Amino acid sequence: MSSDGIPGSASTQGGAPGIPRRVSATDVVIAHLRDAIGSGELAVGDKLPTEAELGRHFGVSRSVVREALRTLQALGLTVSRAGKGTYVESAGVDQNPVFGSYSARDLLEVRRHVEIPVAGYAAARRTQDDIDHLLTLIASMERETDPTAWVALDSMFHLTVARASGNPVFSKIIEEIRDALARQSSFLNQLGDRRRQSDIEHRALVEAIVEGSEGAAVHAMAAHLELVETALNSLVRPGTAHPPIRRRSDT
Secondary structure, three states: OOOOOOOOOOOOOOOOOOOOOOOOHHHHHHHHHHHHHHHOOOOOOOEOOOHHHHHHHHOOOHHHHHHHHHHHHHOOOEEEEOOOEEEEOOOOOOOOOEEOOEEHHHHHHHHHHHHHHHHHHHHHHOOHHHHHHHHHHHHHHHHOOOHHHHHHHHHHHHHHHHHHOOOHHHHHHHHHHHHHHHHHHHHHOOOOOHHHHHHHHHHHHHHHHHHOOHHHHHHHHHHHHHHHHHHHHHHHOOOOOOOOOOOHHHO
16 A cells, blocks of 8 residues: 555556556556546545545656546546545446537547548649648647647648638538547547657648548548547547555545
8 A cells, every 4th residue: 555545556657567658647547547436446426536646646747637537527437526626427438428519429420421531632622832731730740749739730730631622611510520629639649649640640641632642641531530539449448457546535
């Protein structure tokens, strides 16, 4: 038992046993807490340890803990009560999380039917201004270190591809779901390597559009959306087990 009264302490500094180093500190905190909730160590209605206690337990900053708690809330596992703390809301993860006004399933269905053909049209119809804008955006995304700024660039990137299609209806559709796309992107970036991988996927799409290859652009967008779905599934249906954490009342 750790000195703060929470068993199974495992600092991410230097890497927890069995955790690949590419997994972020936030991933580790999320996985531990999800396991505690799923196993009943933290039951529905229980209050979680404070941010400070969780930070000490995992050897991470409070900002990392906050990110983890935001993800748990997005998954429908916890609820934050102003001035009182965070409580377990459900023992099971919402398999179809909601981002703003739209569910993950709704977004994926629409994106497959809209953004895949849009990529082909963009490759066939892009102007030099479109190319310049996309190249500037992908370069900025690859350099960006602030998660919030990156998410804003990501949603702008997908809107710019739609605009490059030359069809204003496509642009209107992406504008409508832009906030949901940003929320989903932020959610998926809880996976330690997702943002870097997304940059690679975006770069492949830009290169296809610049080359004017409709087939390659369609393939690149389809591959990107498939990996978005894979990342989402890895968050809502993880298979990794971790040591338990006691609920707040046990400490």
